[in-house]
Amino acid sequence: MTKTALPTMLSFSAPNLREQIEALPEGTALIGLGTDGRAIAVDLDGECPHVLVCTASGGGSTTVLRSLTAQFLHQGAHALVLDPKRISHLWAKGLPTVTHRGNVAGIHDALVGLGDELARRLDLPDTELATVPRLIVSMDSANNTLRQLTRYWETFRDKDTPHTSPAVTALEAALWNGRAARVNVILDGTPATSVLGAAPHELFGTVILARVSATTWQRLAPLAGPAPKPSEHRGRVHAIQHGEDHETQAIWMTDADVVTWLTDPDETQS
Template sequence: MKKTALPKMLSFSAPDLREQIEALPEGTALIGISTDGRAIAVDLDVEAPHVLVCTASGGGSTTMLRSLTAQFLHQGAHALVLDPKRIAHLWAKALPTVTHRGNIAGIHDALVGLGSELKRRLDLEGDLEDVPRLIVALDEANATLRQLARYWETVRQKDDPKTSPAITALEDALWAGRAARIHVIFDGRPHATVLGPETREQFATVILARFTADTWERLVPMAGPAPKQRHPQRGCFHVVQQDSTHETQAVRMTDADVVNWLTDPEDNES
């Protein structure tokens, strides 16, 4: 298809875009519009059930996590938002179906609770019709996992496992999430030494911005050589799905957009 210039901004406040998002089927969220004019979306029920977002600092990963999580919440999902900066996802504190955790002890306990919830759901043996999806949005994942490991060293007792149970629960959710309707949106670069050597395979959609050639090669080697990043346009990502790559302008949702939409969905003014 013929390439066109990406729009400079793709704002959720545009009525036609909001209508397009609200028409998506359950389990699908719009990432943005590609250079060939196609809508690029993530479908949690196709291929691996999780999403990987990896950018350099200031690359827009927090905005991406907010946009995708909000869309799934609008469809009836619940969410666990892990916000180690404590202020990156303040929108999440205003919503009844979202659990927001910021300090490392709270994140640890929330992930341990996630492990229990995963087991509960798996014990239902597929009878999940009345169980809402659970989105686990993990911001600054690499730094958070390192902090969790250090935190566990300070609190674990003699007979406790060496590996943090919070990290184990996250890894279990990545492997068994599909069967339990639990989906992780992971902001970072999953290291094999922390989450296991094959964790990358659990992400069917990989969203990158301001990446190095080394990062591209490690995360999406099946997509070929790293494309040239022609411009630092805000909100521009490369989305890799099933070996295909789409240069994409992402949907931008502000904190106010999300809160207004999810608390008063009949209000057409975001």
């Protein structure tokens, strides 16, 4: 297959890019452009309905989470944005279909609520479920967040309550049962098997990697061959789907791009 030169940056404002994004079917979002010139996209209704993003510092994981979540919101989804740094996803604050949580107590309560919502959706007949908005759970810095949730639960649980944090249990339930409930997880990190109960490549249909070590690559993308040489280009990622590696220039979408697009689309287009 002929390779083409990737742009050094792929801005949301690039000519015709927004039109290409808006033409995608519901449940599909553009990651970016691949070296063969094709659009590389996430299909939440495909084989596995969740996305794992893992990059070294400065590799663009927050940008990818923001871009993908925004695209699904534009299609009518609702979102639960878990932002433990409290400043990585300020775009999500104030949007009517987004719940933004930053501190560990708020994240804990939001995930427990997610478990209740998942159970409610699973009880709905298919005809009614089809009318319920898709729910995107977007979690930044998952490794640290899951550790914080575990410690938080230990501070007040008593001997008669489960040892595992109910927030972590709810997230795991969303990963295993999300397809049947129109709940999809976009997670940034490398969650331990001991926490979520399965190897990451078994839970996530799309794995997006950038600047990771050979060990991390092998753990998260065992079927995609050896780890490639890290790129210094901002936004350059590797999208792993069906065991195949697609070198991709990811969309650069700023906080302002997202807020304007979701609240005043005519202004974004002008």
